[in-house]
Amino acid sequence: MANFLTDYLIPFAWILGGIILTVACLMGGMAYLTLFERKVLAKIQLRIGPNIVGPFGLLQPIADGLKLLTKETIIPSGANRAVFILAPMMTFILALTAWAVIPFNQYMVLANINVGVLFLFAISSLGVYGIIMAGWASNSKYAFLGSLRAAAQMVSYEVSMGLVLVTVLLCAGSLNLSQIVLAQSHGWFGVSWLPGWYVLPLAPMAVVFFVSGLAETNRSPFDLVEGESELVGGYFVEYSSMTFALFYLGEYMNMILVSAMTSILFLGGWLPPLNIEILNSPYLGPIWFVLKTIFVLFCFIWVRGSFPRFRYDQLMRLGWKIFLPLSLGYLLLVAFVLVYMGWLPKVA
Amino acid sequence: MILSALAFYLFAGIAVLSGLMVITARNPVHSVLFLILAFFNAAGLFVLLGAEFLAMILVVVYVGAVAVLFLFVVMMLDINFAALRRGIRQHLALGLAVGIVLLAELVIVVGAWAVAPEVAAHTAPIVNSAVTATNTQALGAILYTRYIYAFEGSGLILLVAMIGAIVLTHRARAGVRRQVISKQISRSRAETIEVVKVPTGHGI
Numbered sequence: 045m046a047n048f049l050t051d052y053l054i055p056f057a058w059i060l061g062g063i064i065l066t067v068a069c070l071m072g073g074m075a076y077l078t079l080f081e082r083k084v085l086a087k088i089q090l091r092i093g094p095n096i097v098g099p100f101g102l103l104q105p106i107a108d109g110l111k112l113l114t115k116e117t118i119i120p121s122g123a124n125r126a127v128f129i130l131a132p133m134m135t136f137i138l139a140l141t142a143w144a145v146i147p148f149n150q151y152m153v154l155a156n157i158n159v160g161v162l163f164l165f166a167i168s169s170l171g172v173y174g175i176i177m178a179g180w181a182s183n184s185k186y187a188f189l190g191s192l193r194a195a196a197q198m199v200s201y202e203v204s205m206g207l208v209l210v211t212v213l214l215c216a217g218s219l220n221l222s223q224i225v226l227a228q229s230h231g232w233f234g235v236s237w238l239p240g241w242y243v244l245p246l247a248p249m250a251v252v253f254f255v256s257g258l259a260e261t262n263r264s265p266f267d268l269v270e271g272e273s274e275l276v277g278g279y280f281v282e283y284s285s286m287t288f289a290l291f292y293l294g295e296y297m298n299m300i301l302v303s304a305m306t307s308i309l310f311l312g313g314w315l316p317p318l319n320i321e322i323l324n325s326p327y328l329g330p331i332w333f334v335l336k337t338i339f340v341l342f343c344f345i346w347v348r349g350s351f352p353r354f355r356y357d358q359l360m361r362l363g364w365k366i367f368l369p370l371s372l373g374y375l376l377l378v379a380f381v382l383v384y385m386g387w388l389p390k391v392a
Numbered sequence: 393m394i395l396s397a398l399a400f401y402l403f404a405g406i407a408v409l410s411g412l413m414v415i416t417a418r419n420p421v422h423s424v425l426f427l428i429l430a431f432f433n434a435a436g437l438f439v440l441l442g443a444e445f446l447a448m449i450l451v452v453v454y455v456g457a458v459a460v461l462f463l464f465v466v467m468m469l470d471i472n473f474a475a476l477r478r479g480i481r482q483h484l485a486l487g488l489a490v491g492i493v494l495l496a497e498l499v500i501v502v503g504a505w506a507v508a509p510e511v512a513a514h515t516a517p518i519v520n521s522a523v524t525a526t527n528t529q530a531l532g533a534i535l536y537t538r539y540i541y542a543f544e545g546s547g548l549i550l551l552v553a554m555i556g557a558i559v560l561t562h563r564a565r566a567g568v569r570r571q572v573i574s575k576q577i578s579r580s581r582a583e584t585i586e587v588v589k590v591p592t593g594h595g596i
Contacts, residue, residue, distance in 0.1 A: 202456070
C-alpha cells in the first residue's frame with residue numbers, strides 16, 4: 045500500500061490545499077469587493093462612504109458579515125422548504141466551482157483541463173438555476189417575476205457571450221485557458237515587447253463580452269432581476285440572514301469570475317503589460333492577473349455609478365437585435381481574415 | 393483504477409436514482425430538478441470516458457438551455473398533475489409498449505455484439521487511442537469531413553424547425569406602440585421646442 049500514499053494521498057492533499065487557498069483568497073477578495081464598491085460609488089456620488097468601522101472603514105465587511113450571521117433565517121410558510129434552502133447554496137457553490145479552471149500563472153491552476161472555456165460557459169449557464177429555484181420556492185409573486193426575468197435575461201445574453209468565446213478560440217486555437225493566455229504572449233507587428241492581448245484586434249468583442257457579463261451577473265444597469273423600484277427586491281425578497289448572504293456573496297463572486305474571464309480572454313491573463321524579461325517572472329504573474337481583474341471590477345462599479353437601469357424591452361433589444369448580429373458578423377470577419385491571411389493557429 | 397470505478401458507480405447510481413425520481417416525484421418542478429441532476433451525472437460519466445467535450449456540451453445544451461425551458465413551462469403552466477395522473481390506467485399499456493420496444497432495441501444492439509462479434513465490423517471504426525489530438529480537435533476533424541452532409545443537414549433541419557416555430561407563434565398585435573429609437577433621436581430641436589415670449593398678465 046506504499047503507492048497508495050504517493051498515488052492518491054499526496055496529490056489529494058495538494059489539490060485540497062489549493063482549493064482551500066483559492067477559496068480563502070476569494071472570500072477575502074469578495075468581502076473587500078463590497079467595501080471597494082461602496083467606496084467607489086461614494087466617490088462617484090461625492091460622498092465619503094463607510095469610514096466608521098476600523099481605519100478607513102476597513103472592518104466594515106466583517107461587521108456586515110457578523111450582522112447577517114446573527115439574524116434569524118426565515119422560511120415563508122408557503123415556501124417549498126427543500127428547494128428554498130437549496131437555491132442559495134447552489135448559487136454560491138456554482139460561483140466557487142468555476143474557479144477550478146482559472147489559471148493564476150503558467151503553473152498555478154487547479155485543473156488545467158482542455159475544455160476550460162466550455163467548463164466556464166457550462167457553469168455560468170447553470171447559475172440561472174439558483175435564481176429560478178429561489179423565485180419559485182419563495183411562493184411570492186415578486187420573487188417569481190424577478191426570477192423569470194433573470195432566466196430570460198441570462199439565456200439571451202449567453203448566446204452572444206458564446207459567439208464571443210468562439211471568436212477568441214478561433215484566434216487562440218485552443219479551449220484551454222492557459223493556452224489562450226499563452227497565445228496572447230506574442231507581440232504585435234513583430235515587436236515582441238508589445239502586449240499581444242486580444243483586446244486590440246477583438247475590441248468590439250471585448251465590449252460585447254463585458255456588457256454581456258454585466259447582464260449575466262445581473263449587475264446594474266441590467267439588474268432588473270432585483271429591480272427594487274418595481275419588484276421590491278426581486279428573486280431574493282423572501283430570503284434573510286445567511287441564505288440572503290449566500291445570494292449576495294454569490295453575486296459578487298460571479299462578478300469577480302466574469303472580470304477574471306475578461307482579463308484572461310482579452311487582457312492577457314497573467315502576462316505583464318510590457319513583455320520584458322524582468323516583468324515576466326512567474327512570481328509576478330498572479331499580481332498582473334489580480335491587477336487586471338481589479339481594473340475590470342472597477343469598470344463594473346463605474347458602470348453602476350453612471351448608468352440608469354435598462355427597461356426590459358431595451359434589454360432584450362440590445363441582446364438579440366444588436367449584440368447577436370454584431371458578434372455573428374465579427375465572428376465571420378475574424379474567420380475570413382484568419383483564413384485569407386493564413387493566420388489560423390496551428391493545432392498540434 | 394479503483395477510484396474511477398467508484399466514481400462510475402457513484403455517477404451511474406445517482407443518474408439511475410434521479411431518473412426514477414423524475415417519474416415518481418409528486419411535484420413536477422421537483423421532477424425537472426431531478427432530470428437536471430440526471431443530466432449532470434450523465435455528463436460525469438462522459439468525463440470518466442474521456443469525452444470531456446461531450447460532457448461540457450451536454451451540460452451547456454441540456455442543463456443550461458433545454459431544462460431551463462422545461463422548468464419555465466412547468467412553473468408557468470398551472471397544470472393539475474394529480475388530475476393527469478388519474479388517467480394512468482388507460483395510458484399504462486401504451487407507455488409499457490413504448491418502454492418495451494426501447495428496451496428490446498437496446499438489448500438487440502448490445503446483444504448483437506455479444507452473440508456475433510462480426511457485427512461490430514459494420515460500425516464506425518473506433519478512434520485509435522494513441523491519437524494525441526484533444527477531444528475537440530478529433531470531433532471537429534471528423535464532423536467537418538466525413539460527416540459533413542449529415543452535420544449540415546441536421547443544421548438545416550434545426551433552422552427550418554426554428555423558423556417554423558417563429559412563424560407558428562408570432563402574431564402581430566394591433567394597437568401596440570413600439571419604441572422606434574431612430575425616430576426618437578432624429579428629432580431636431582426646431583420641431584420639438586418652441587420658445588415663446590409671454591407678455592406679463594396675458595398668457596398665450
